[in-house]
Amino acid sequence: MSTVDGAVFAALADPTRRALFESLVHGGEGTATGLAARLPVTRQAVGKHLAVLERAGLVQARRVGREARYEPRTAELTAAADWLTVLAAEWDQRLARIKSLAENPDA
Amino acid sequence: MNDVIEQEVRIEAPIERVWQVITDPAYVARWFGNSAEIDLRPGGPLRFGWDGHGPFHGVVERVDPPREFAYRWVHAAGVPVGGQSVETQVSFSLSEVDGGTLVRLVESGLADEQHYKGNTEGWTAELAELVAFASAQ
Numbered sequence A: 001m002s003t004v005d006g007a008v009f010a011a012l013a014d015p016t017r018r019a020l021f022e023s024l025v026h027g028g029e030g031t032a033t034g035l036a037a038r039l040p041v042t043r044q045a046v047g048k049h050l051a052v053l054e055r056a057g058l059v060q061a062r063r064v065g066r067e068a069r070y071e072p073r074t075a076e077l078t079a080a081a082d083w084l085t086v087l088a089a090e091w092d093q094r095l096a097r098i099k100s101l102a103e104n105p106d107a
Numbered sequence B: 001m002n003d004v005i006e007q008e009v010r011i012e013a014p015i016e017r018v019w020q021v022i023t024d025p026a027y028v029a030r031w032f033g034n035s036a037e038i039d040l041r042p043g044g045p046l047r048f049g050w051d052g053h054g055p056f057h058g059v060v061e062r063v064d065p066p067r068e069f070a071y072r073w074v075h076a077a078g079v080p081v082g083g084q085s086v087e088t089q090v091s092f093s094l095s096e097v098d099g100g101t102l103v104r105l106v107e108s109g110l111a112d113e114q115h116y117k118g119n120t121e122g123w124t125a126e127l128a129e130l131v132a133f134a135s136a137q
Helices: A007-012 A015-027 A032-038 A043-055 A075-103 B015-023 B025-031 B123-135
Strands: A059-064 A067-072 B005-011 B035-038 B045-050 B053-064 B068-074 B087-097 B100-108
Touching: A007 A015, A007 A043, A007 A075, A015 A032, A015 A043, A015 A067, A032 A043, A032 A067, A043 A059, A043 A067, A075 B005, A075 B015, A075 B025, A075 B100, B015 B025, B015 B068, B015 B087, B015 B100, B025 B035, B045 B068, B053 B087
Parallel strands: none
Antiparallel strands: A059 A067, B005 B100, B035 B045, B045 B053, B053 B068, B068 B087, B087 B100
8 A cells, every 4th residue: 555645646636836836847947937937927926836736845945035936846756756656566566456355265 | 656556366165155255345354444434326326344444434335146247435534525635446356267256356546537537548657657757866
């Protein structure tokens, strides 16, 4: 039995947040103003999306002067990918048990 | 990285027997968790228990004996269906083949549009690229 925090999937299910996160992963770090200039989204909307990404553990904010700089954090994303691999392996085992139980009524 | 799990297994047993193993709680407790309660009708609640965890809640979505059984379940202990946790749909499709039974299992919905209220099409493929990129750093 394995579980994962749904916040990562929920955060990245939104295309704008995905674009923001991708931009940060490829660019290293960024500010809300800088990201808004690169994407067809207002600075205010970028701020809201970054807050969701931060709650999901996908970005970390760091204050530099008057503006926050956002850095991507990939550990949560990797954990989510690992979880899917584990889920698939769990089904391998479950289906094998179903097969065994169905084929051996006395087991 | 794919958010849909699809697997098949061929079982040398009659379809009714396989249906029983997949839907009877006494059997389910032997292949999925350690205890199970299933109200086998659309909308019926189900509960899975793992020793030291649980209960994990779910709801039956489709029942068509002995061919199809589908349910939605929450991947977090104690959280009701429709809460804020990850939920997936599991479906079993059974068909008779050459004296045996073919079982097709699909678990999906990690990127469920209804659950997350976002356009999710194709995003897992993008994630795969991101994971690869991030891993290479």
